[in-house]
């Protein structure tokens with residue numbers, strides 16, 4: 001079976017799911033993740049059925065499963081603090097509806113930031129919010145993302161994620177998205193992947209793992225900074241990241257790159273075509289960043 005490797009792509013009003021699919025295919029990806037609109041606002045346009053059906057057709061042709069496509073919820077949703085709760089619950093319900101209409105089954109969500117009320121209270125608020133959201137039946141699974149612990153972010157430990165899942169009435173609706181940059185920044189050791197997956201299994205359970213974000217990190221462990229770096233160019237490193245793509249226990253789980261665009265003094269270029277190729281070849285390229293610039297400049 002071929003590995004399921006994709007990346008973050010755009011989702012545009014005029015081209016919809018078909019446009020996202022075509023962007024992903026241009027990177028050699030066989031899955032992808034997108035925001036249904038700008039991640040920092042709530043402006044959302046109606047989804048066009050026509051484009052969606054065309055996308056399904058093309059996915060079938062290319063052997064891409066709708067089941068592996070991921071939507072990321074906007075990060076302005078914060079379920080951990082009472083102040084933002086009402087808005088967050090309403091918007092998340094709408095978002096689940098949009099995702100369901102697209103035929104997609106996984107929505108990645110940042111658990112939230114407690115903004116001063118403390119982790120325990122924050123976790124209670126998240127549970128309360130999710131229970132409200134899930135009072136309306138949905139076929140979509142909410143995938144809580146493991147976080148770096150920037151500011152007052154909740155979800156920086158597997159225990160916190162587990163506490164949220166345990167508190168949800170519809171536990172079966174909640175899954176998890178593991179982000180390599182975030183857990184590294186939170187202080188987990190990624191070098192011993194067997195040990196890490198055992199730890200995950202003992203706290204949350206590997207059957208809950210629905211998505212993996214593959215990113216390098218610009219910072220040292222425990223930095224709590226959450227700044228992604230290109231694969232092999234950060235503090236995690238290529239050799240440590242590679243097993244997250246090919247480990248036996250992670251087979252069939254979609255792997256999504258959220259690495260930064262490569263910049264020169266004029267433009268920025270998507271790294272994904274080259275990063276995906278490098279990960280498939282399983283061999284680090286020291287000239288990756290230069291190759292990306294050369295490739296796109298020429299076009």
Ligand code: FE
Pocket residue numbers: 072108110145
């Ligand atoms: Fe995220």
Ligand code: FE
Pocket residue numbers: 145179213258
């Ligand atoms: Fe992520």
Ligand code: ZN
Pocket residue numbers: 179181182226227228
């Ligand atoms: Zn991040």
